[in-house]
Amino acid sequence: MIPVEVWLVASVQVVLGFADVVVHHELVARLPWRPGAAPELRLHGARNLAYAVIFLMLAWILPLGWTALVLTGLVLAEAAITFTDWLVEDSSRGLPASERVLHGLLAINFGVLLALLAPIVWQWLSAPASLEFVVRGVWSWLATAASTGLLAMAIRDFAAARRVDRFQAQSLSLDLPGRQRWLVTGGTGFVGRRLTEALAGDGHDVTILTRDTHRAPLLSAPFRAVTSLDQIASEERFDVFVHLAGEPVAGGPWTPARRQRIERSRPDVAKRLIELVNRLKTKPRVWVSASAVGWYGDRGETVLDESAHYQDCFAHRSCQAAEVASAQAERHGVRVVMLRIGLVLGREDGLLAQLLTPFDLGLGARLGSGRQWMSWIERDDLVRLIAFASTHEAIRGPVNAVAPHPVTNRVFTKALARALRRPAWFALPRVLLVGVLGDMARELMLASQRAVPAKALDNGFEFRLPEIDAALAKALS
Numbered sequence: 001m002i003p004v005e006v007w008l009v010a011s012v013q014v015v016l017g018f019a020d021v022v023v024h025h026e027l028v029a030r031l032p033w034r035p036g037a038a039p040e041l042r043l044h045g046a047r048n049l050a051y052a053v054i055f056l057m058l059a060w061i062l063p064l065g066w067t068a069l070v071l072t073g074l075v076l077a078e079a080a081i082t083f084t085d086w087l088v089e090d091s092s093r094g095l096p097a098s099e100r101v102l103h104g105l106l107a108i109n110f111g112v113l114l115a116l117l118a119p120i121v122w123q124w125l126s127a128p129a130s131l132e133f134v135v136r137g138v139w140s141w142l143a144t145a146a147s148t149g150l151l152a153m154a155i156r157d158f159a160a161a162r163r164v165d166r167f168q169a170q171s172l173s174l175d176l177p178g179r180q181r182w183l184v185t186g187g188t189g190f191v192g193r194r195l196t197e198a199l200a201g202d203g204h205d206v207t208i209l210t211r212d213t214h215r216a217p218l219l220s221a222p223f224r225a226v227t228s229l230d231q232i233a234s235e236e237r238f239d240v241f242v243h244l245a246g247e248p249v250a251g252g253p254w255t256p257a258r259r260q261r262i263e264r265s266r267p268d269v270a271k272r273l274i275e276l277v278n279r280l281k282t283k284p285r286v287w288v289s290a291s292a293v294g295w296y297g298d299r300g301e302t303v304l305d306e307s308a309h310y311q312d313c314f315a316h317r318s319c320q321a322a323e324v325a326s327a328q329a330e331r332h333g334v335r336v337v338m339l340r341i342g343l344v345l346g347r348e349d350g351l352l353a354q355l356l357t358p359f360d361l362g363l364g365a366r367l368g369s370g371r372q373w374m375s376w377i378e379r380d381d382l383v384r385l386i387a388f389a390s391t392h393e394a395i396r397g398p399v400n401a402v403a404p405h406p407v408t409n410r411v412f413t414k415a416l417a418r419a420l421r422r423p424a425w426f427a428l429p430r431v432l433l434v435g436v437l438g439d440m441a442r443e444l445m446l447a448s449q450r451a452v453p454a455k456a457l458d459n460g461f462e463f464r465l466p467e468i469d470a471a472l473a474k475a476l477s
Contacts, residue, residue: 009113024099032160043085045157050078052150059143065129172198174387185209186245190349229276237282240390243289254440270325286335289326293375295319298447305454306398315443337389342375342402345475364424370410372448375402378471400451419472
């Protein structure tokens with residue numbers, strides 16, 4: 001007999017492990033889509049496979065004599081795999097405090113499980129060799145269910161490792177004249193990172209302003225990082241300022257504190273940039289800043305070019321504050337371009353990255369009725385548009401940084417499911433989304449903005465990926 005205490009401790013191990021996988025591996029780190037995560041994913045797969053066999057053996061088999069060595073070997077192998085996995089995790093990504101705490105609890109619980117199992121396995125080793133089929137009541141069925149889940153997780157981990165191995169970094173050239181000097185705020189972010197690496201790869205001089213000094217070394221191209229604009233001397237010369245830094249609006253529910261950070265973050269950095277412009281002896285030619293199509297509010301079926309009016313809401317007010325702050329650079333003779341950016345498609349970050357896990361697991365769902373329009377742009381097209389705006393003097397003021405063919409949420413949902421070869425049968429009711437996320441759901445997920453890039457097209461910009469299916473295929477390749 002296996003005492004109830006063993007089953008209870010094993011159950012705790014399963015629950016803690018499942019929580020670690022869902023919260024940290026799938027949602028936070030997004031390992032199945034993270035470039036370079038293949039070694040960690042393979043270790044996770046091997047560990048889950050070992051656990052699956054261990055639980056299946058405990059559920060239905062009584063290993064006696066030397067056959068108990070198989071169970072002992074699997075337990076020791078699991079311990080070795082877990083130790084190796086933690087070393088790999090520490091060296092490949094920064095672990096949040098919650099993940100380290102959970103790892104500690106898993107290690108302690110595993111030690112208790114070993115202590116409880118040791119005398120039982122010793123008795124089995126001392127018996128004559130045999131392999132008997134046993135039924136341990138409800139625990140056999142619970143252990144079988146756990147084993148099935150662990151086997152499914154192992155298959156997913158090994159498949160994800162193969163997919164991640166196929167990810168290839170694609171270079172991006174911006175074809176800018178001469179050798180230019182750029183200052184980029186938010187240079188380690190989702191869009192800023194791609195822009196910085198493309199510029200530096202083309203031989204331009206790039207300075208990034210960043211708060212995240214841990215992410216700056218991850219950039220693959222040469223650049224200079226500063227944590228304060230005071231580190232830039234007044235004698236320095238810049239051709240272009242790009243202001244991308246700001247609190248992400250989709251980072252969580254809009255609590256009063258988050259609303260304040262969203263409203264203040266971009267204008268506050270813009271104010272410091274204006275102070276830098278004021279003291280620079282040579283002013284930049286152009287200032288390109290990030291706004292969003294949220295500026296228009298919820299406009300239903302209306303086709304929105306840059307001259308369209310807005311519906312008043314928090315999203316509009318925060319975008320307007322950012323645009324007004326950037327427009328102050330015009331007083332110093334600097335041409336200002338304000339990009340009203342739609343959903344940026346890329347697997348590394350942003351809203352699409354957050355959708356990949358549920359869609360990849362077959363849990364994709366349209367939002368509300370699905371009839372609301374989504375304005376989107378593939379990340380490399382956005383970076384190319386930033387470079388294009390920096391060189392075309394006729395482009396100034398607000399510019400819709402969106403692909404020419406917006407889609408409804410229903411169409412987007414089907415396209416993403418098709419790109420991942422997964423079903424998308426569900427719908428998240430409006431009342432549920434608004435009840436949980438409040439104005440964030442109402443203004444970001446359910447609002448309709450059918451924006452078109454009139455200025456970009458009128459000035460000759462060519463989108464390489466104007467259709468949603470091709471853009472998703474590129475983003476997920």
